[in-house]
Amino acid sequence: MAKFSVSSPKLATVIAPAILVLAGTTPLWAFATSSNEGVAIEEDGAAQNVAGISVDGLKKKEIKTLNRYLANREAGDARQCIRLRQVRRTATVGDDILIYEMRGGDILVNRTRSGCNAVGGNAIINSTPDDRICNGQIFEVRDPLANIPLGSCAFGEFVQYDKVGSENAD
Known part of the structure; x- marks a missing residue:
């Protein structure tokens, strides 16, 4: 039997709650911060990246979200x-860009393949035969309030971001 999961900071109860499982996630919007730690600043004062991820075209709130998770971290395996x-x-x-905070503290970043153009603020609905999501796997994007499908996207690799100066004991 397929399992379903949904990930959305705006998740409304209108999306077929009887068949969807939230997989124990908590929306990020409750954890906003104003810290600028970890943001690379150019001489003209414009932020260029957070932990190596370009912030070009991102809103201030989105940069804060990246910073909250990736400050003092660098891309690993x-x-x-x-x-x-x-x-x-x-x-x-x-x-x-999808960010996953794992139990145990690992932070993983997924850049969807071929630029998804619909993930931000919408529900991600994934059907999988087990409890894994993988690189290349297709997921559906829906408007959480209108329950309208917006398209499909594919997961990319899940890049782990390690704390700077710490050794990852795998």
Whole structure:
């Protein structure tokens, strides 16, 4: 039997709650911060990246979201799959960046393949035969209030962001 999961900071109860499982996630919007730690600043004062991820075209709130999760971190190894039961929180940044905070403190960033153009603020509905989501797997994007499908996208690699100066004991 297929399992379903939804990830959205605006998730409304209108999306078929009888068949969807939230996989224990908490929306990020409750954890906004105004810290600028970890943001690379150019001489003209414009932020260019957070932990190596370009902030061009992102809104101030989205940059804060990236910063909250990735300050003092750098890209490490990429994973092909993650287990949904290990996800503590999810967040979306812009139209194509998904952030997963895992139980145990790992932070993983997924850049959707071929630029999704619809992830930000919408529900991600994933059907999977087990509790894993993997690189290349297709998911549906829906407007959470109108319950209208907006298209389909594919997950990219799940890149782990390690704390700067710490060694990851795998």
